Amino acid sequence: MLPDFRVRQRDYLLEISRALTQELDLEKLLARILRIAIEMLAGQAGIIALKEEGWRVATAHGIAPAFLSYLTPLLAEENVRELNLNELNRMLKELTYTASMGLLNGTALPLAAHGQVIGVIFIFRNYPDLFTPNDRVLLQSFADQAAIAVFNARLYGEVSYEKQRLDALLDSAADGILILHADLTIERVNDAFEGIYGKTHDELVSLSHDEVLRWASHPQGSTLNEAIANGWPLTPNATLYVEGDLERPLPPPLPVGITYAPLLSHEGKLRNIIVSVRDITHFRTADEIKSTFISIVSHELRTPVTLIKGYASTLRRDDARWDKHTISDSLAVIEEEADRLSKMIDDLLDASRLQAGGLSLSRGDVALPSLAKRVAEKLTSQSGQHTIVTDFPENFPVLLADETRIEQVLINLVSNAIKYAPQGEIKISGQVRPEQVVVCVSDQGPGIDARDLPHIFDRFYRSTNAVKQTKGAGLGLYLARAIVEAHGGRIWVDPQPDSGARICFSLPR
16 A cells, blocks of 8 residues: 555544544444545445444445345344354445445454454445555554444443433432532432422532531431431441421421431442432321321210210119100200211211222212202201201202212201301302302301311311310311312302301302
């Protein structure tokens, strides 16, 4: 070869050396290597095939689309995928010679890095291989440099993919996550922690752990500083858990459970600490509901049971003779308390069914005016201090609903009105709208305290006054809301300009 051509070959080697350090995008790098190889070998076209699970065309230049569309599936065939480098080169040379009717030859440069064959550069040209030993040394140096560049670009691609996957994992996690340096400064936080804490990633990075994770009161479990003072993380149980109220820039403090997991080097030195912050508000709420449930149920169940037992024991006394009137009154109290006990058990069962996946509905035609009238007549006999009336327009539409459940809603609303309004009129009224009907139950009592409005449909909620004045488990309005929503409607408290309470619900027509 001419000396100036050898100079150009060395220039090509220098260029691929620069590519090794400058280009880490695999697709761009392969295209660059192929262009250099075609120029270096005075070729007309070329491909680079990489060996992964099998052989595949990674990049091509100057190849007719028809030939490339034939070559690509050919390399993917099972019998071709198992070929070694020499067999693949022989196949490509024969294919080139046949496809060009003897006009083109093929020259192959194997790509091997770290003792592993990763691919081949195959150049199409119109003259045979005539290389001196020195030329072959230069060409092999070029191929080795190219292989290392491809190997590094692949490795970089894998690292980039793993980083993207880690980023996606962190940002999609529901729990807040912080990554701490060994000196306990913040390296990174995810989106969930930004939402929990109320500050952005940029505002939190480089702050110390103690500046961000501060407790409103001493938490349950050892704090991070206490654990480190006792030898953590080089202790048998490396995972640390602590639970308490986390102070935030904007109050109130948030109940959280924090898990600390150390990341150690091969030498056993602390590199990072992975901190997982979980909002445990709903667990606290569940505990509070459980306590409330036990308190209410134990009280509300004890009362009717005590009365039933007391009257039954009195009637069974051998040393007394009771007149018919006394026996009748006593049995009436027993029956009334048994009914109350039965209703409370039914309500508790309904609440349990809701927690387990919702109420089942048995839908049929329901005439609300007639249903409301029956409820009014039924409950009027239970209270001599109230007048219960209904007010529905003519031609009120028949609904497709569960009549038993809608009756339960009306009974709960009217019973509440009877309990909380000492006397006066209780009205069940209806309105017809284009896509729904609205039913309201109003009374002439003191109304609902504004502080109770956000909570009256919550399970087991009872206001302070309600606890003092009336009996109940706080399930009536909770179940009413669940039944209405199961029908596709909604329930709300309608503000009253005067006195009294007015609760309305809608049902789709």
